[in-house]
Amino acid sequence: xxxxxxxxxxxxxxxxxxxxxxxxxxxxxxxxxxxxxxxxxxxxxxxxxxxxxxxxxxxxxxxxxxxxxxxxxxxxxxxxxxxxxxxxxxxxxxxxxxxxxxxxxxxxxxxxxxxxxxxxxxxxxxxxxxxxxxxxxxxxxxxxxxxxxxxxxxxxxxxxxxxxxxxxxxxxxxxxxxxxxxxxxxxxxxxxxxxxxxxxxxxxxxxxxxxxxxxxxxxxxxxxxxxxxxxxxxxxxxxxxxxxxxxxxxxxxxxxxxxxxxxxxxxxxxxxxxxxxxxxxxxxxxxxxxxxxxxxxxxxxxxxxxxxxxxxxxxxxxxxxxxxxxxxxxxxxxxxxxxxxxxxxxxxxxxxxxxxxxxxxxxxxxxxxxxxxxxxxxxx
Amino acid sequence: xxxxxxxxxxxxxxxxxxxxxxxxxxxxxxxxxxxxxxxxxxxxxxxxxxxxxxxxxxxxxxxxxxxxxxxxxxxxxxxxxxxxxxxxxxxxxxxxxxxxxxxxxxxxxxxxxxxxxxxxxxxxxxxxxxxxxxxxxxxxxxxxxxxxxxxxxxxxxxxxxxxxxxxxxxx
Numbered sequence: 001x002x003x004x005x006x007x008x009x010x011x012x013x014x015x016x017x018x019x020x021x022x023x024x025x026x027x028x029x030x031x032x033x034x035x036x037x038x039x040x041x042x043x044x045x046x047x048x049x050x051x052x053x054x055x056x057x058x059x060x061x062x063x064x065x066x067x068x069x070x071x072x073x074x075x076x077x078x079x080x081x082x083x084x085x086x087x088x089x090x091x092x093x094x095x096x097x098x099x100x101x102x103x104x105x106x107x108x109x110x111x112x113x114x115x116x117x118x119x120x121x122x123x124x125x126x127x128x129x130x131x132x133x134x135x136x137x138x139x140x141x142x143x144x145x146x147x148x149x150x151x152x153x154x155x156x157x158x159x160x161x162x163x164x165x166x167x168x169x170x171x172x173x174x175x176x177x178x179x180x181x182x183x184x185x186x187x188x189x190x191x192x193x194x195x196x197x198x199x200x201x202x203x204x205x206x207x208x209x210x211x212x213x214x215x216x217x218x219x220x221x222x223x224x225x226x227x228x229x230x231x232x233x234x235x236x237x238x239x240x241x242x243x244x245x246x247x248x249x250x251x252x253x254x255x256x257x258x259x260x261x262x263x264x265x266x267x268x269x270x271x272x273x274x275x276x277x278x279x280x281x282x283x284x285x286x287x288x289x290x291x292x293x294x295x296x297x298x299x300x301x302x303x304x305x306x307x308x309x310x311x312x313x314x315x316x317x318x319x320x321x322x323x324x325x326x327x328x329x330x331x332x333x334x335x336x337x338x339x340x341x342x343x344x345x346x347x348x349x350x351x352x353x354x355x356x357x358x359x360x361x362x363x364x365x366x367x368x369x370x371x372x373x374x375x376x377x378x379x380x
Numbered sequence: 381x382x383x384x385x386x387x388x389x390x391x392x393x394x395x396x397x398x399x400x401x402x403x404x405x406x407x408x409x410x411x412x413x414x415x416x417x418x419x420x421x422x423x424x425x426x427x428x429x430x431x432x433x434x435x436x437x438x439x440x441x442x443x444x445x446x447x448x449x450x451x452x453x454x455x456x457x458x459x460x461x462x463x464x465x466x467x468x469x470x471x472x473x474x475x476x477x478x479x480x481x482x483x484x485x486x487x488x489x490x491x492x493x494x495x496x497x498x499x500x501x502x503x504x505x506x507x508x509x510x511x512x513x514x515x516x517x518x519x520x521x522x523x524x525x526x527x528x529x530x531x532x533x534x535x536x537x538x539x540x541x542x543x544x545x546x547x548x549x550x551x
Contacts, residue, residue, distance in 0.1 A: 041510060041511065042510060042511035042512060042513075045511040045512070047496075047521075049496070049521060050520050050525075213433050213434050213456060214433065214483060214484050214485060215484050215485045215487075216434060216435050216436070216483065216484075216485025216486070216489075217485070227456065229456050234382055234459050235381060235382035235459075236381065311408070312408050314436075314437070314452050314463070316436065323436065325436060325437055325452070327437060327439055327450065327452070329441055337441075338439075338441045338442070340437070340439040340441075342436060342437040342439075342452075346492075347485065347488060347489065349488065350484065350485055350487050350488050351484075379511060
């Protein structure tokens with residue numbers, strides 16, 4: 001005998017541990033199978049793109065911290081690179097190396113959270129994530145040393161970085177780089193062949209290489225699908241052209257591969273840091289900006305705002321979550337005419353329906369975890 | 381290093397295939413005739429010399445007298461990137477064909493542009509507001525949303541700390 005059943009709607013979120021913030025997934029179910037998945041977002045929408053049109057280019061840097069708050073350095077970097085491209089500013093070598101070091105430390109911190117929370121979603125409630133939070137704290141200590149903040153860092157500046165690192169930063173970072181591979185080995189022992197993680201993630205949420213490219217997916221998700229595309233290699237910015245590292249690539253494009261790619265990327269970040277700490281030159285950390293030249297005669301000396309020439313620029317970098325791009329249109333005034341953020345968390349959600357329809361509710365939680373969303377960046 | 385294909389170069393390629401489809405070519409992007417957009421996008425994605433299979437970003441810009449929709453795209457195979465634009469002069473009902481059939485990655489981004497800028501993407505499978513709620517009045521990224529007292533448009537003429545006349549309470 002077959003029973004006729006009605007489709008059933010379940011709200012995952014907006015307050016749910018698996019949504020990593022205020023994000024809602026509306027699942028239509030037939031029993032345990034998902035028939036439709038609808039995303040409801042905007043709970044954290046602050047309209048940064050509009051606010052930025054009322055603020056100067058420098059005043060907009062703190063906004064970029066608050067988009068992807070788990071990876072403030074890369075948000076800063078993408079924005080200042082777009083403005084530098086617009087103005088044609090040449091950044092001093094030491095600042096480029098500092099940016100590389102900070103961006104890689106940030107990638108480690110962000111991947112720690114990504115992997116820890118993913119283990120949470122797989123059912124390892126809070127134990128792995130606490131290990132990773134513990135290690136991430138050490139990276140945040142380094143950031144505090146360099147710029148005084150731990151989360152919303154506001155370290156990058158148009159033309160360089162806000163200040164040079166203090167003398168104690170280098171030995172502390174070297175110590176961290178020496179010790180951290182042991183922690184990664186610990187995570188690998190704990191999680192990589194863990195039966196529950198493998199059972200819940202292998203063959204789940206598969207995205208083929210062609211599907212991933214067509215859906216504009218980037219970062220570890222794209223590489224998990226077997227596409228060796230990393231902007232650090234493809235279009236080297238900061239000092240990435242001078243360091244040696246490999247692109248971690250998966251084969252199956254499933255949730256497990258995305259998780260393995262993130263762990264492999266942590267090893268590569270350590271490799272980059274080891275080289276960068278040896279190769280960083282001495283020198284200035286900030287370029288002379290083309291602002292002081294327009295000081296009107298007879299006026300009191302006051303800071304002048306940066307006025308980029310009329311034009312537009314699209315600056316993009318590889319953030320821990322994928323391609324983060326800033327599209328800036330300038331009309332020659334001190335504030336951007338248009339300020340658009342291409343955020344990887346948001347665009348990586350595009351194929352969520354494709355991945356979840358036909359799967360079970362438990363799979364949907366793991367698939368969403370593997371996208372590694374930050375809601376501040378989705379809603380902006 | 382990624383090769384940046386300028387708007388002039390890509391306009392030349394498009395013009396060879398679709399004469400008259402390029403309205404204007406600037407160094408930043410080739411401006412395409414709205415009616416030919418889908419043909420041009422399919423050509424950019426599928427042509428063996430181009431293969432722009434990865435759509436980086438779709439966004440809209442309010443240029444006061446017209447709207448621009450900007451498409452940035454990358455060829456992962458050849459490591460090159462380019463941009464095209466379309467211009468819409470009808471401010472009351474801006475319409476442009478949706479490119480979701482060419483690049484499914486435009487799905488959420490077109491919804492965002494619809495929500496915040498009010499551009500109707502014709503043929504989009506699910507064009508609803510995404511960040512703001514249904515019934516929200518207006519599209520906040522438009523320059524005429526919240527006109528300032530005295531008819532000022534959004535934007536700064538002067539940095540508040542700079543010398544000059546008083547800004548009259550703004551800034």
